[in-house]
Amino acid sequence: MAEHSNKSGQGITIESKSPAEIIKQGMYHLLFPEGLEICPNLSEVYELALAYYESRILTTKELIDNSAYFVKADNELTRHYFICTGDPVKIPDYSSSRLKSFFVQNQFRTGYATHGFFPYRGKFHPQMIKAVINIMGVKPGDTLLDPMMGSGTAPVEACLMGIKAIGMDSSPFCRFMAQAKVDALTINPENLEKFMGKAEILFSDFKACPAVFDQQKAEFLEKYRDMEKIEREKIFNVLFLAFLDSDGYAQRSNRKTHLEYFQSIFERYSAAVKKIAGVLSHFNMIPAQTLLTQGDARHLDIEANSIDGIIFSPPYSFAIDYLENDLPHLKYFETNIPKLSETMIGMRGKSLKEKYGLYLEDMEKVISECSRVLKKGRMCSIIIGTNDNQLSKALNIQKEAVVGLHKVVTEIGKQKGLVHVRSLPRQIVGMANTMRQEYIVILRKQE
């Protein structure tokens, strides 16, 4: 036997020096207690770290009910396993083989529940968010806030975990999209399926009155009066999101008509609704309440010391022009674009340098608000990366001299009473030219 010492001076006993024995033993038993089985396809160090923290922080029951990185705990299959398996995520036949293999590879990471609705740029990995919620110590019955919820990944995850969610975004389109994804969790699938045969009529109704969302909704609610109003509203939201999603596809590709895209996306959404309804009813789970609003994260209309956990991902400086991206959808919401761009963090200012200055000013306000509303001793996680190329140009400095935004927000947090706990790096695949890494920055409000 060999004795090694780790940093804290504790001895680690390695039982055999034989390479074959060591390899045969593996390493997971050193990290995880017996009976815990991690999700397949787990491939990154930050995922292993999150799994490790979950295994240390959650009880066995919590691991079974809400863990993100385990398929078995105490030899019992977890809910995450059931949410992500069974009927595979229904991807349309015309999808590229690359997309199909992405969904297979990412079965436990993304695309499950209603996360596959609408390809919103910059959205969180749901599995990662679920784990971060867990390791921040946020429990069923608590309240989680995402003040920049985008497509609503955090509220969807939280309410599936029995955690109340408050979500906010300055974009009316994001508010709508997040609401539709949350609504889809509690629709009776049979009610939605009734609309399957009406896809052409729905499509021409939506097309005929393209400009005004409220009017579309009022007409729909009036036309289909044979079910409760609340169910009709949820169904309208899901159908209209499918309509906007198909609009995007039709603009990007001419392989199908807009109507054909609408039909297949509706079918896909419908399959997701059926799948999650089955899991929820199997476990007798009722998603927790959510309150999703259009608002400005710099001025939160929330009581001080009332929130149990915060998670958000701000725009990465000015890497993505969310307004430009969402313009075709925003027009349905009668949006005053110049006014909206005044509230969008990363959009204010003319030159890159001015934009960056205003970005920091805005982030300071957001972090200060987060600190105010968070209960003492609770945590706030910020997922953030840095576009080094852009910042070095904006500040006219060498790329190597750019200070990462994860460090900048950590410093702001410190000034606002949030102590740094840890920053977990995560590789970004697909945007390697502009951003190679992002960080999960975990801060804690002083007692």
Ligand SMILES: C[S@@+](CC[C@H](N)C(=O)[O-])C[C@H]1O[C@@H](n2cnc3c(N)ncnc32)[C@H](O)[C@@H]1O
């Ligand atoms: C990186 S995205 C968030 C994506 C989200 N985490 C998800 O999973 O979809 C950043 C979001 O911040 C929103 N945003 C920008 N400025 C804002 C502000 N002042 N208040 C609230 N939301 C804002 C943008 O509309 C955008 O949806």
